[in-house]
Amino acid sequence: MSTPLLRVTDLQVEFPLAHGVLRAVDGASFDVQEGEALGIVGESGSGKTMALRAIVGLLPRAARIAGGTVEIDGVDVTRGGGAKLRELRGRTVSMVFQEPMTALNPVMRVGDQIAEAPLVRLGAGRRGARDRALELMRLVGIADPSRRYEAYPHELSGGMRQRVVIAIALSADPKLILCDEPTTALDVTIQDQILKLLAALQADLGVSIVFVSHDLAVIAQTCQRIAVMYAGQVVETGTVAEVFREPRHPYTLALLRSVPDFDLVRNHLSSIPGSPPDLASPPQGCRFHPRCSFVRPDCTQAPIPLIALGSRETRCLHHEDCAAAARAEPVVTGV
Numbered sequence: 001m002s003t004p005l006l007r008v009t010d011l012q013v014e015f016p017l018a019h020g021v022l023r024a025v026d027g028a029s030f031d032v033q034e035g036e037a038l039g040i041v042g043e044s045g046s047g048k049t050m051a052l053r054a055i056v057g058l059l060p061r062a063a064r065i066a067g068g069t070v071e072i073d074g075v076d077v078t079r080g081g082g083a084k085l086r087e088l089r090g091r092t093v094s095m096v097f098q099e100p101m102t103a104l105n106p107v108m109r110v111g112d113q114i115a116e117a118p119l120v121r122l123g124a125g126r127r128g129a130r131d132r133a134l135e136l137m138r139l140v141g142i143a144d145p146s147r148r149y150e151a152y153p154h155e156l157s158g159g160m161r162q163r164v165v166i167a168i169a170l171s172a173d174p175k176l177i178l179c180d181e182p183t184t185a186l187d188v189t190i191q192d193q194i195l196k197l198l199a200a201l202q203a204d205l206g207v208s209i210v211f212v213s214h215d216l217a218v219i220a221q222t223c224q225r226i227a228v229m230y231a232g233q234v235v236e237t238g239t240v241a242e243v244f245r246e247p248r249h250p251y252t253l254a255l256l257r258s259v260p261d262f263d264l265v266r267n268h269l270s271s272i273p274g275s276p277p278d279l280a281s282p283p284q285g286c287r288f289h290p291r292c293s294f295v296r297p298d299c300t301q302a303p304i305p306l307i308a309l310g311s312r313e314t315r316c317l318h319h320e321d322c323a324a325a326a327r328a329e330p331v332v333t334g335v
């Protein structure tokens with residue numbers, strides 16, 4: 001297999017506390033090939049957004065990368081004081097944020113915001129930058145781009161603003177786009193349009209996508225591979241089809257069972273008992289064991305490494321029991 005466009009290895013992101021350290025991301029590893037879409041899922045606080053922001057160098061001021069490496073197109077951006085990442089940002093990697101109103105400049109016309117990267121990063125003239133912005137507005141499905149070019153963000157709908165944010169992310173021809181729950185604030189009809197737009201852009205332009213979401217249906221619609229995060233760690237990876245059909249980690253199984261599926265007959269909706277752990281003092285051994293129905297004594301004794309299962313990985317010593325439970329009671333259909 002060729003060298004991944006993105007390779008994250010043992011990434012650690014920390015927040016200092018008055019009496020210790022909170023490790024929001026603890027040893028996360030995953031990679032993305034050229035033209036591939038990877039989904040990262042997990043509950044709120046699982047570390048998925050912090051991992052994404054660490055990749056592009058947009059961590060909160062108090063946070064820091066405490067260990068591990070992030071390689072983008074063969075360049076380790078965790079070394080070099082941020083200069084390497086600034087060079088890659090926009091031209092190689094860009095980001096689509098969750099809330100477009102906070103991502104856009106409220107006092108700048110949207111067309112000028114799209115034209116900024118071609119003007120500054122690609123060295124285009126003002127006329128060329130404007131033409132590029134209009135081309136991108138048409139590409140992302142913004143009707144009447146010449147008129148909308150002059151609009152301010154508050155004059156556009158939520159779905160139209162998100163299309164502008166996607167156009168900005170594409171404006172310097174990046175190879176990799178990081179999406180931080182870009183459809184959460186939209187109604188389901190507009191959400192479906194944005195997801196189809198991202199899938200079409202990936203197919204037509206060949207860009208790679210990392211899609212962070214808590215919505216498993218969104219990941220099934222947009223991604224080929226998935227990484228499941230829990231308590232700052234990646235606990236399972238694999239293709240979307242194989243993970244959804246036969247999860248090899250109890251947390252993944254519990255997530256899938258908590259999703260309503262009208263093609264399956266169930267007497268009740270399942271929930272995951274308990275709460276995620278305190279990341280300042282996580283439980284010993286498997287971090288999911290206090291909430292796990294498959295827990296055994298060896299789950300609580302020492303940290304569990306990622307176990308390779310062919311093209312898949314799991315952080316569960318008893319993954320066969322988990323797979324057997326999924327086969328006995330299917331958790332999802334249509335994948």
